[in-house]
Amino acid sequence: MRKSVPRTALLCLAFSALWLSCGSGKRETPAGGAAAAAAGGPGAMVIGFSQIENRNPWRIAQTLSIQEEAARRGIRLVYTDAEHDTAKQIEDVRYLLAQGIRYLILDPREYKESAAALVLAKEAGVPVIIIDRLVMGVPGEDYVVSIRSDFFDEGRMAAQWLVDRLGGTGNLVILSGTKESSAAMDRQAGFMSVVHAHPGVAILRTEDADFLRSLAQRTMEQIIQTEKRPIHGVFCHNDEMAIGAIQALKAAGFKPGEDVVVVGIDGALDALKAIIAGEMGATVTCDPYYGPLVFDVIERLEAGEKVPVSIIIPERLIDKRNAVEELPRAF
């Protein structure tokens, strides 16, 4: 399902998407220029996409993948950006449902709070396709299908790599993502499933940095200032936070990669560069390229086919051994 796009083109598109996401937060695809503008004319199927936020490279890549694929298939996509706010996401869904959409593509920010969006969609009679994060609800009843990565397994893979790298002992710090999100909860659970099997590994601190690079940097600075015990490893629930942690460590005189091993999740370009430079240990991929898979599922539903209620995207570990070959797929 991954596609390969020249990185310069991807960056240009990323910047235009970032710019378009400002303002009201509500935009209609096509957002990819003149070619895309020709798609989704009168009579086209209208589909709503509720995005969580559109600033981190993972989100930008996910938004672009969905926008480009909609344009390619002549689908009119109505897109909203919740700007990292669950209450806004519920209001966005209300707006999308009022646009006469045939399906709602929902990336739910929180597991429980975002379930209100499912109630609204059910009342409106609009089928929901959940992508990326899970939301509380009955698969096949409250939503048609969820398409996502296995976050537990991502956390487990990150932990196994880190524990092996530290030889089975060490003091760890964890920077976690948005507290009530399935991404943070499941990655944490997967990570801890490995840690619990290693009595020599201690978790010194677990702090919420909301999947944000700047907050992770500030949080790591505070941890460095107040934590008297040695820190051997840092696990971050995404690569943005891993980069923030590395910046804080370097500013405090640490040599990440030598005296502290930092591990993230996503497979972002900055993380791969940091791995190649020896400053970051490893990352686990979390595929943001949802467009082709989502619209394939919608086509199957339109053709009256049955689709499974859960589709899991396989992920893999990246470290120094394969970081260079993974570069073309990074975002």
Ligand code: AHR
């Ligand atoms: O839900 C997936 C996570 O959300 C990605 O790891 C992260 O970068 C994003 O904010």
